[in-house]
Amino acid sequence: MSENEGTASASDSDEVTYDPENSQYNLYECSDCDNVVLTIGRDEPPMSCHDEPMERITDIEMRVKQPDVKQVLLEAFGLPKAGLDICLCVIGDGPLSANEVAETLGYDRSTVTRYLNKLVELGLLQRSELNREQGGVVNVYHSIDLEQMRRDTLIGFYVWAGEAAELIEDANLTKRDYLEENPDQDLPDVFWDSLTED
Helix, strand or coil, X not given: CCHHHHHHHHHHCCEEECCCXXXXXXXXXXXXXXXXXXXXXXXXXXXXXXXXXXXXXXXXXXXXXCCCHHXXXXXXXXCCHHHHHHXXXXXXXXXXXXXXXXXXXXXXXXXXXXXXXXXXXXXXXXXXXXXXXXXXXXXXXXXXXXXXXXXXXXXXXXXXXXXXXXXXXXXXXXXXXXXXXCCCCCCCCCHHHHCCCC
């Protein structure tokens, strides 16, 4: 086997193709408009649009890079590695104080506190007060209810995916308008870069 063949195989192993027969999610599209929806699970009734059942998409041949949980949290919630480490540490070993998390991970306490507050704000962790045996109280952090975390994380991802879909739609509309206004010109190489400018 050649070196290129080995590289292609390794790359292919990181990719997945939508399999409508075995996936836990379904994709539907409307035959009358551009509406496309994603559903999770197999118990939902068929989706509808314009009071008509939507068609299940089965002819997808594109391959996408398979995500993992860490990547989803990094992308959807904007958590860098340190924030993700802190979140997983508390979920696995909590309730923990900021000092305990910092000692466990070897991170600076101010960094830990900043991300703990961010994780509470995102709804991925909870904060409560714990009475110390030697007197006084300390803030401790622990995971939220599993079902609530599942729901909040899924909704957070859907919001992120919706924003991404909106960005793609805006890009396509901008591209269409540009080509209509400039029928004799090719799309400039910097077209996509210009869409990221605020």
